[in-house]
Amino acid sequence: MTFLSVRDLVKHFPIKRGVFGKVSGQVRAVDGVSFDVAPGETLALVGESGCGKSTTGRAVLRLIEPTSGKVEFDGNDVLALGASDLRRLRRKMQIVFQDPFSSLNPRMSIGAIVREGLTIHNLAEGSAADARVKQLLEEVGLRPEYSSRYPHEFSGGQRQRVGIARALSVEPTFIVCDEPVSALDVSVQAQVVNLLQDLQRDRGLAYLFIAHDLSVVEHIADRVAVMYLGHIVEMADVDALYTTPIMPYTQALLSAVPAPDPGVKRERILLTGDVPSPANPPSGCVFHPRCQHPARDASCAVIIPPLEEKAPGHWAACIKQPPTTVSWESQKSVGGTNPPDFFLPRAALHRSIDTTSAH
């Protein structure tokens, strides 16, 4: 039985116009996302702003009601649970937020914040609860004496640790980390990333790690899924994704990361134009207007590519990248002129020119 299984998750936000709030369109934030997470593993969800990764994370926890789809967690059908069952299940799946400044109630002491989970689920009372809170604060690297202080007295990194302690208080097995280090300085980022890794090892936690910083992701993730405009376009083990990315979008993303090494000259794959609005995504493959695959043609604008296994454990959503289940015949019938073609421009690989990193 898979630990976490997401199938065809969809979330559309209605756009309301006019006095009566007439629905004039939909923002297709998440448009059919499927993935699995095994116990104790870290699946990273990467993409740029507007790709739907944050919405996916919250929808999986049912903090946002999905429009459709199926989420199975630890044998439970999350989307079909009643309120009290859901509340019980919430203990096992938690979330850590991006913004250290809005994720803590400014009017509660950090001790009270961490303690709430214990009270709600009747895990500890009175002095036992106090002891537990102190234990948790220590575990995340904060001094327990500070439990009576208020959030505004702490730095961003410390507040983030409080948020992690809060999530841990109910003993979860799965945590959605929604850009937990994006708002922190580099040296503080490193501390929090190390903490998350230690906690994972000590407690056997699984993470859905949502981020846009590809360097952090490579460091912490076991598998990576790349999102674009509400779809997963590529998913693979972290090594495979970073050494042999298949999708042009992934390649462009990797080539855009500035390397902290003046010796590495990365050949940039510059994408032209801007990301289209999720309220009006392109037809067929959502990436096709900006795609540089040599076999791109009219069929790309019509057929929505399924996420297929192109190499063992390496999935990509592209009808032009073999192997593909979308036959050449069906592509031709909607105007395809180029048969599927294996495409892997060496220039996009970060390790191609710089030979110093031994990986």
Next chain:
Amino acid sequence: MTSPLLELDNLHTFFYTDTGVARAVDGVSFHVGAGETVGVVGESGCGKSVTALSILRLIRAPGRVEQGSAIRFEGKDLLGLSEREMQRIRGNRIAMVFQEPMTALNPVFTVGDQIAEVARIHANMSKKDAAVKAVEMLRLVGIPAPEQRATEYPHQLSGGMRQRVVIAMALVMNPALVIADEPTTALDVTIQAQILELLADLTKRLGTSILLITHDLGVVAENCSRVIVMYAGEVVEEAATVDLFARAHHPYTEGLLGAMPRVGGTAERLATIPGTVPPPTNWPDGCRFRERCMYAWERCATEHPPLYQIGGGHTSRCHLAVEPERRAHPHTPIAAAIGASAA
């Protein structure tokens, strides 16, 4: 030797708050030559943004640039100029690009109007000429269909486009120096790449100097010829980019480089710098990095290190420059030893 375009000499900018005097910039000196792109790197609280604002004299009460500071631009001391003269320099000879394009642009005016305004103020252009110039600038920064875009409002443009507009506004008068304060931090990484390419290309063509302020060492590595590292209101290291990455001297720089996860890196655990930045109202005596440093010894507690010359334009504010043998004896930094709460 030709005098540099911009020269900061012993800049001090203090903030007089009711919790004390915050010495945000505490004796910073560096220079930027003509056509150079210089990076200023540091984390929050190091004073890099305040330095940028001080150059353009945009610091307001309770902040103040202190006596004894000098900011020489094209030979003139900016601190001695009247407000009127300063206004003629801002946007004209020195331009600034901010981090958040949405707040840098006025939401109630079209982007064309905002670019044109710069031309009208400084070049005294007529409305018509300025509008033409605005379209020209939009084309220069790579915005497609510039005539149409010039009539649009900031909210109708994407983040990347808005930043291009801000850059267009900065370059209208062909300034000698552009100060870019985290210009791409708020943008997606693919857009960031586009914007940095644009800046590099334009400045090469126009010969503009850039003072690029950022926290991202990767951005610095790819775009700057020289790097200045700031910590606790001071310059702690300065070097040519290649030198800094190959032979970082100051333990803080070392720590920063170690703490960065990099694509293709092999580190199991990221190296961290224990402890936190001290509060600017209370800089410690001696070396300000001492409690977080793994090489610190007694001298570091009593003697505030000057900027030592290491050779080849490389300076470092660290006593290791004169006692390099200490580097062989790293130890647990004080901050980690006393179990100070993590950052």
Next chain:
Amino acid sequence: MASAPPSIRVPASSVRQRLRSDSRFWIGLSTLGIIILIALFARFLAPYDPNAQLDISSLHSQAPSLAHPMGTDTFSRDVLSRLIYGAQISLTISLAAVAIAMTFGTLVGAVAGYLGGVIDAILMRLVDAASSIPTLLLLIVVIALWDEIGVVFLTLLIAGVAWFTVSRLVRAETLAVRDADFIVAARALGMPSWRILARHVLPNVVGPAIVAATLAIGNVILLEAGLSYLGIGVRPPTASWGSIIQEGAERVSDLWWLTLFPGLAILVTVFACNALGDALRDALDPRQLLASLGDETVQHTR
């Protein structure tokens, strides 16, 4: 090593600290405090009984003198004493009315804002409808219909028209707070809605309501004074500041002390309330929390 946990930027003053350093807070608080104390100890402070007609033949309409620092009125009652006892009435009505309005308004606004949907729509339409009735007119009509209303009813009536603004204010704040991450975190922990409202939403939305309430005290005093002046609030012979003015209204030019002193009393009280309210509002303003150190906040977010 500093005793407070280290922070990246200059530590922001907490609300209390900011209040303490704001002179308006002290001026407002002390003035209001003095007035409240005067009202509480009226029995010991007033030289005469407020309703006692001391000597109708020789002591009426006396200008201020040593014996009667604020003069006497046409019924030879000591104005100072009436003023002191009047403080009791005026303050009781306004403080009670505001307290009731605030409690009720906050609850309605928070529930409507947090739950949203149908409940919000119904509640807000009710508020809209009720608040569209002109206050003064309503009060006049009600009071005219029930000739003699007690202080209690008057208080309830005033509270009844004041709670709308509070509920709208609180609802707006609630809408802003509702999507904050810490609320989502509370839901993620499995917290029931009522608990989220009580522990997380209310403490964070009550700020503007308190400010509004403080300012409202002044308004209600004016309202009560106005009603009494019109003869429909507090009726004679009971002394309230408005009724004293009402009695002296026709003789403003020669019996000037009858309108001046109660007028001053109202002025000072309203001023104190406004000062206090302004200080509270500025102290609670989150924008002022960012230390004025340029832009050294950690803003690497999208």
